[in-house]
Amino acid sequence: MSQVDLSQFHQTFFDESLEGLDAMESALLKLDTGAADSELVNTIFRAAHSIKGGSATFGFQEVAAFTHVAEELLDGVRSGKRTVTAEVVELLLRCVDALRGMLERARSGAASANPSSESLLDELRQQLSTGAVVPVASLKPAVAPSMPDDSGDWAILFRAKPGLLRSGNDPLRMFRELADLGAVVVRANTEAVPALDALDPEQCYITWDLTLAGNVKRQQIDAVFDWADGDCELVIARQSSADSAAAAAAAEPSLPAADADIATAAGSDPVPIGRAAEKPTALRVENAPSAAVSAETGSVMRIRMLPISVVFQRFPRLVRDISRKLGKQVNLELHGEQTELDKTVLEKIGDPLVHLVRNAVDHGLETPDRRVAAGKNPTGTLRLDAFHQGGNITVEVSDDGAGLNRDAIARKAIERGLITSADGLTDDQVAELIFQPGFSTAEATTDLSGRGVGMDVVRRNVNELGGTVSVQTKIGAGSVFTITLPLTLAIIDGLTAAVGNESYIVPLVSVVESLQIKREQITRLGAGREVFRFREEVLPIIPLHAAFGCKGAISDPCDGIVIVVEGEGARAGLLVDALLGQQQAVIKSLETNYKRVQGLSGATILGDGSIALIVDVAGLVRLAHRKQAA
Known part of the structure; x- marks a missing residue:
């Protein structure tokens, strides 16, 4: 029997694993703010479990081993035996960073582990040996399941779809993981297996009925089969409901219909609409484009559009890390995350937005004691808004900090010979000076500021996208940086x-x-x-x-x-x-x-x-x- 070549699925594994790490990070940051409900913990655990299973399947054993240790810590938190402390959250966030690095190195063909990840493994093991133990009630329960999870055996019907093996899934590995949860009885139905000459070695013909005994929660079973989601028909029920579960599995599942219009357009190139006219002597307006071509163009544009949340999702972690380093308290607000942009714009707007966010935390927002002295809340607010405006997308980065220092900007501009005097210049004209190449008012160079590579690069990158960037500021009240971008570059x-x-x-x-x-x-x-x-x-x-x-x-x-x-x-x-x-x-x-x-x-x-x-x-x-x- 020929071996299945799993390398063709590596790219999908890496992409899905990195998405899982994004989900882990997002949930950990919510835990960090005190919202320690069990659903968040389950989200983190499921993501880690999927990465562990996938990496083991595809032979990335170092990633699997690292994730297994992190999963032990998460399992303690999930069971309520460990406290959700700032130390634990910080450690798990560092695990997310380490796993990103390991996956990227594995994708490039290098060894995934390095001294940094090995050191972090030691910290995880140390935490496991010394971590505090607390009652289960410390976590707020999620919505109670309709069936009790603490009594009776589980009946599981597992029917593979044709592509299960091709996607790198191994049913036997899943069953071994089930056996780690409790006693498993496996019954295989081989009636669908064809004669040898008609057998496709890459297709799975077997249906399994399994019984799992023990005090096992439904979420634990779901986690075992997470990696096979979409590649199998799965029914899980209490033993008393096994007959109805089998009957339900016999019915053909209902799958969501594909968007036929978009699927058709994906194979077509958009075409220019309208005709080039002979050179006229006066204005002549072209005829309206045909409905068919307009629909084609609309489909192409929809395919290219992605929500700006793809970029926004990196900022909670960034703001958290920078504010802690600077000793500042920052509340980040994200609005308009579902606003859609051309994917090419999204790929290139991330770095300018990162710079604006870093600047807002570093330069714009004050330390708690200075804010209190100014009569403000000790916690500053940093807000990102995205919304449609005409044929463009507008992204605003605003803060309620000290505002741009007109005197400091003017003084530095005079020193550099950009202006001879600030007299007669409006506040907006002075603020525009920060977009000059190499301009910085920072007195000392740090890893956050003062290197003279900044707002001019932001403007240049935005301009290359066909957009604009501007700033409005008010002393003592904060600043608003506004980026206007075309809806699509296509x-x-x-x-x-x-x-x-x-x-x-x-x-x-x-x-x-x-x-x-x-x-x-x-x-x-x-x-x-x-x-x-x-x-x-x-x-x-x-x-x-x-x-x-x-x-x-x-x-x-x-x-x-x-x-x-x-x-x-x-x-x-x-x-x-x-x-x-x-x-x-x-x-x-x-x-x-x-x-x-x-x-x-x-x-x-x-x-x-x-x-x-x-x-x-x-x-x-x-x-x-x-x-x-x-």
Whole structure:
């Protein structure tokens, strides 16, 4: 009989194990706040048990051995024999960190154990030998099960699905784990086993009836079969209900229906919507896209979307560790965790948010004694909000700390030659200085601050995503950092414009208005620079033909169209020849094959096969205002 190659399932094992560690960490942090109910403890135990079983199945014995010792400590907590102390929670959190490292090393092919994990194992064993013992009643009970867990034997019907063995599961291993809980009687039904010439060695044909005797809780049995969830039909009942359990198992289980629309779209590439028009002399709006193509695009976008909780879930642990290190008391509030973002945005927004959160705890929030002296609650509040705003996602990181120190920022900016004087600058203008490269007001370098790598990197990373970041602050009341991001990097709504013989797309979320300006609205500043009056503002004119070297384009602002755009809170006018219409465009990266081009965020293929470049509005506006101030 051929051996099943389990290596093909390693990636799934690692992914699911790391997700299990995230669940463990989240539950441990809730325990840390005093919410020590048994359901939280069971969640932690089940995750550890699944990792232990999976690592043993796939041959990662060092991971299995480490998790087994941690599981012993968890079992003591679960049974109520051990106190849920801050020391125990801290030790288990360190176990989570160690297991992450072991799994990552195992995934890379290296030895999973190292001196650090071995040292932690010794601490676990020490805790097991000396840990305090307490009554079971110390844990708040979860909702009582409908059937008593402390009397009678268990009847278990286990029927493997075709893919059980292929997913690396071993029924006999599970039965051995059941035997660790109590006396097990196993009966195998082999009626479905085919003749030898028709037998598939990777398929399981046997159904098992098991009886488990002993004072065993239902949760313990569930934990044994956790790893096989989805690969078997499982009925667990008290012995008196065995007949009904077997009957229930005979019925075909009801499986959730797949989303046919999304499944179909997953195999299709999104296509640009609308047609590229011949160069017109006036604005011509494209016809509305067909319902079928719109539905296709919507399906593609849904596939790409993930909740921002994927990023937010790392912050409870981060805030806990930093606040303890700094001797601060911080209450973290997370809101809008189900707000969805393009998965590409999520992958890249994590680091900027981590920096903002670290800064808020390190610089923004005061120590308890300073807060009390200022008439505040000794516990500071750090809040993360995510919500939809127009066609964008807004993420706010706010705190009720001391606010940005205007004098310290201005003094450091003068020292670095960024400004000559802060007189006449508004608080917002002074606050903007923190986004200058290498800017820091920290007097000493620590592992948290003062290295001069900070807010400028945050802004650059956000800008590369087509987003913006800004700050509002009030002395003594705190600060709010606002990140605005596109809903998706895959597809944007854009305004197509002609510049010479080229086509450019301006993201609609950045467009304020388009108009033809008159001669009297224009003022020349010299060196070819021009500004124009737009209502109560004076805005710089950015000729796209000059910015990108287009030939044969209109150079007189009065003969073309000016698109008023906004980026990073500032506005400018983009001079184009004509507007071709509105369309949705699939964004293609330029950096894959070319260096990053200032003022461009990507490209797309139009309906006629030609290429249109997508304008980076924030980058162009920022460049224009720098030139205007020079």
